[in-house]
Amino acid sequence: MLLTEKESLTIEFKSDKKKLSDNDLIDSIVGLANTSGGKLYLGVEDSGEVSGVHKDHSNISTLSAFIANRTVPPLSTRCEMEVFNGLSVVIINVNQSRSIVATSTGKILRRRLKTDGTPECVPMYPYEITSRLSDLSLLDFSGQPVPDATKDDLDPIERVRLRNIIKINYGEASLLELTDDELDSALQLTKEVEGKHIPTITGILLIGKRESIKRFVPTMETSIQVLSGTEVIVNESYHRSILSTVEKIENYFNAWNPSTEMDFGLIRMNIPEFNRRAFREALVNAFCHRDYSMLGRVRVLINDEGLTITNPGGFIEGVTIDNLLYAEPHGRNPVLADALKRIGLAERTGRGIDRIFSGSLFYGRPLPDYSASTSKNVNLFIARSAPDKNFVRMLTDEQSKTGKDIPVDALLILNSLKELRRASIKQVANQTKLSEIKVQATLGRLVESGLVEAIGSGKSRNFLLSSKLYRDSDNSVGYVRQTDIDKLRSLELILALCKQQGEITKSNVVELLHVNERQAYTLLKKLVDEGKLVVLQKGHYAKYGMP
Structure with a gap:
């Protein structure tokens, strides 16, 4: 029988037909604990074929005690026995260790993936120990x-x-x-x-x-590259202080960061391709959170697709792409981070990530993308994108009215509604990764401010962006279609849309109500017969208006 699971960084198969040696078993357990934790299947071949556990390893109570006695500090594991087609397999559950674990003979090991994607245990070298302790916030x-x-x-x-x-x-x-x-x-x-x-x-x-x-600190290297298509415009590397490097790179960045001019009535605004404060924060973050015990460099790339900033060292323990915005602020280099905050180069609250996201969200652009990050590096990509003029106008008016910046949670929710058009609290929470309680509270404030409209009540309550945004963008169909279909009948929706844009066609009704053309014609004829609409133009492209 073959197991459906495959070997990975967190899954290990070990054959026990000839009784796996104690040293090999402990080496594998230590490797899992020093990496990401996981499960060791004892009695399974590398191919995933179940071959059965040796009788000497069948007592799961003594096996846990044996593992604890052969590791330093002692590892607490949970062993389970499962039977597949009459063959027993022991599953050893290993938690990721919050410290460096060694075998009782002094070996320190970790797991890694080979080029073919299969895992292996390898020694953890001194510089890797420093890096691991930094990840665990045990060493600055x-x-x-x-x-x-x-x-x-x-x-x-x-x-x-x-x-x-x-x-x-x-x-x-x-x-x-x-x-x-x-x-x-x-x-x-x-x-x-x-x-x-x-x-x-x-x-x-x-x-x-x-x-x-x-x-x-020979690892303190920085490079900046500016590409136009395949043509290399700038390609420089530096071994200099963080302060002078930030100044040097910002000069290049400013030269290759064009602005779009927009008029909002009497207000004229220059909107840069990339937010300058967000870039500064992202660059300083790269220096602040990089792993200086690893070879590599902070790299800034500006090309036709957008802006990329990478730094050696993955996310610190407890921080993932999904919780990046909400994880408790803590860094790999606290002393460096504190100095950068106190001199004013980094965000003082430790929430510089908020500024990075706000720099894109405020202009209605795609979210900053960290998806290319790995356990060895953090990769931030900010795509080139035209700003959403009506969205910017709405947010600018609100900030002018309140005199305060819009919080990043509110910007995330507004961006979510812009994409979803109409959504419940649960849908917004799933989209933003915020808790439903926080979404509900923030939506309440946004409704009070007039940026968001609430429709319906109870569990059927939904939210959409202010009607002003749709009117400014000449998207009356987009707005009316979001309004409470459960509360208003189809005929009333047709009248509402007609009143909103002055006239209505059969295709408008098809788009609005998601009905076919025959159904749309029947509804329009009914309104004409009731005297609530008049025919403005006959024929296949008939138009209707208010009487």
Whole structure:
């Protein structure tokens, strides 16, 4: 018998016909625990064929105890016995460990996928241990003092740049009153070790000399590429401080970020292709959350499709693409992140991701896309897209009226309604990944503000964007079709649409009510017979209007 499951990063098959050796069993368990957890099927061949468990491994109670005794720290596993066509299989459930686990003989292993897609256990090397501990928020690599580094490795010119950034970006003003030594200490650019002030990784990254960055943090490399079709316009790489790199890349970005001018009555607005604040936040996030123990570089790519920013190191433990907007803010490099916030270069609340999403949502553009991210890197893609003029006008009017920015949750819900046209609380929650309670509360506020209209009551209550948005876009059919069909009869809907746009045709009724042409004609004739509509034009392309 073959199992339907296949081997993967979280599924492992082990043959036990000749009794799997204790070392091989423990190695596999440790590999699962140090990666993503999973299940080990004991008594199954690599092909998925069930061959049965050896009698020495059939006691699942003693097997769990054996695993705990042979791992450091002891792993708690759950063993289950299942029978397939008369053959017993032991399923060992292994949770992902919140620390580094080793075998009792001192081996530290992890799992990875080979080029053919099958898994294997491999040693975890020292730099990978550092990376793993950072992922688990058990080690802040950026806060570590750098052995052999001295204050001479810090660049006075970069420190002047840092002070200017604090002034320009309205960082903590009190930092400007400190001496250089006090500033370094306050931002943890240096730490005292045996009476000496030693630069930290953060210090080298922010204000280190170029040769010192190459020496002590050789992974601090950044590249920017600008492509037009297949033609390479810009292709540069840097080994320099984060502060000077951000400044350099922003200059290129501004040169290749055209704007669209839009008039809203007396208001004229320039809408850039990519939101500048969102780009700054995304770039700083890449430096802030990258894994500096891994080889690789922060890469910025601007091409015909859009903007891509990648950085080495996947999402930190507990953060996924689905919960990216709602996960509790925590980073891989807390000391570096804190310094960037305090000098005003990063969003101070730690919710820079909100700014990245708002930069697209406010203009009615597609959501930022993180789907190409892997366990080894984070990949952000922002597509080129024309702004939705009527959507922008509606949001701009609201912000002018309230004097406040629209929260990202509200923007997500408005964007969802723009796509769904008409939706229930549950549908919006599924679309936005927000809880139904939060969606309900936010929709209530949006209804009060006039940005959203509510139709129906109870479980049949639905929501749609303000009728003003549809009128501004000359989409009367789109608006009326969203109104409460359960509450209004078909005839009343036809009259409502006719009144909305001045006249109505058979094809309008087909589109509005999703009926066939014969049914549409019958409904229109009934309204004419009742004197509620008059025929404006006869024939196949007949038009009807209000009497």
